[in-house]
Amino acid sequence: MSDELQPDQATPATNGKLALEVRGVTKRFGALEVLRGIDLSLHQGEVLGLVGDNGAGKSTLVKILSGFHPQDGGDLLIEGQRVGLSSVGSARAHGIETVYQDLALIPQLPVYQNLFLGHELTRFGPLRILDKAQMRKLSRQYLDDIHVNVPSVDADSDQLSGGQRQAIAVARAVRVATKILLLDEPLAAMGARESRLIIDLVKDLASSGRVSIIVIDHNFAHLFELCDRLLVLQGGRITVERQVHETSLEELTELMVSSYRAQLEAVSEAGA
Numbered sequence: 648m649s650d651e652l653q654p655d656q657a658t659p660a661t662n663g664k665l666a667l668e669v670r671g672v673t674k675r676f677g678a679l680e681v682l683r684g685i686d687l688s689l690h691q692g693e694v695l696g697l698v699g700d701n702g703a704g705k706s707t708l709v710k711i712l713s714g715f716h717p718q719d720g721g722d723l724l725i726e727g728q729r730v731g732l733s734s735v736g737s738a739r740a741h742g743i744e745t746v747y748q749d750l751a752l753i754p755q756l757p758v759y760q761n762l763f764l765g766h767e768l769t770r771f772g773p774l775r776i777l778d779k780a781q782m783r784k785l786s787r788q789y790l791d792d793i794h795v796n797v798p799s800v801d802a803d804s805d806q807l808s809g810g811q812r813q814a815i816a817v818a819r820a821v822r823v824a825t826k827i828l829l830l831d832e833p834l835a836a837m838g839a840r841e842s843r844l845i846i847d848l849v850k851d852l853a854s855s856g857r858v859s860i861i862v863i864d865h866n867f868a869h870l871f872e873l874c875d876r877l878l879v880l881q882g883g884r885i886t887v888e889r890q891v892h893e894t895s896l897e898e899l900t901e902l903m904v905s906s907y908r909a910q911l912e913a914v915s916e917a918g919a
């Protein structure tokens with residue numbers, strides 16, 4: 648049987664081909680049903696924003712897409728082919744890179760090793776030893792290019808501020824992502840200057856069109872600047888979908904509030 652897909656309708660910023668499709672994905676933790684059937688498509692070159700209350704399941708969805716958690720049901724397709732993402736390594740091998748909300752960097756490793764995590768440079772030779780000098784040099788250059796300040800690329804990442812750690816994690820993922828980049832609240836710990844740098848970095852990557860991006864952020868203004876399309880996740884399902892150019896901050900806020908109200912009413916009716 649063929650896994651070939653008919654592409655959805657094209658969104659303006661993309662070529663109409665799908666980078667990723669999520670079909671009917673479910674996930675529970677014990678008695679807690681977190682995802683109740685998630686369907687979404689991510690077009691090649693598209694930036695898709697995901698919003699929803701705390702506990703809505705956004706990070707859980709990202710962790711399924713990055714191979715960190717297995718889903719209980721449903722399918723994942725990359726470029727039309729059904730895939731099983733059994734580990735973070737297997738997702739990486741499919742070109743998926745992730746910045747997690749809760750585990751951005753490895754604290755005991757220096758900045759330059761975090762920047763090359765999973766994509767280390769080695770020197771030719773019988774032992775294929777790590778080329779630390781080259782990784783240090785390229786790290787310094789890269790961070791200077793994108794104007795991210797760190798005291799030293801040799802500093803352990805637990806010596807950095809939360810915002811600096813997030814900036815390094817995003818810089819790493821942007822550098823190595825080949826198909827899909829997942830960003831789970833990448834700006835949460837950042838000040839205004841760092842946020843601006845990172846938004847510009849992600850926008851540069853997006854405008855290259857070579858990578859598709861899913862970004863979670865509570866700040867609608869960030870999402871309106873970065874995204875082509877927005878999805879709202881509530882009660883384990885996608886409840887709202889809007890092209891950014893067809894909506895506004897006001898409408899999105901109103902949609903979220905009214906769909907939240909409908910959900911509360913459904914719950915209280917079920918309990919009555």
Ligand SMILES: Nc1ncnc2c1ncn2[C@@H]1O[C@H](COP(=O)(O)OP(=O)(O)O)[C@@H](O)[C@H]1O
Binds near residue numbers: 676679681699704708
């Ligand atoms: N590993 C886990 N074990 C048990 N419950 C979890 C786990 N991860 C998340 N949850 C629960 O699943 C729900 C969704 O969490 P999460 O995906 O982090 O939401 P969001 O990112 O939208 O805030 C929450 O109620 C959370 O407590």
Ligand SMILES: [Mg+2]
Binds near residue numbers: 705706707748
């Ligand atoms: Mg989260």
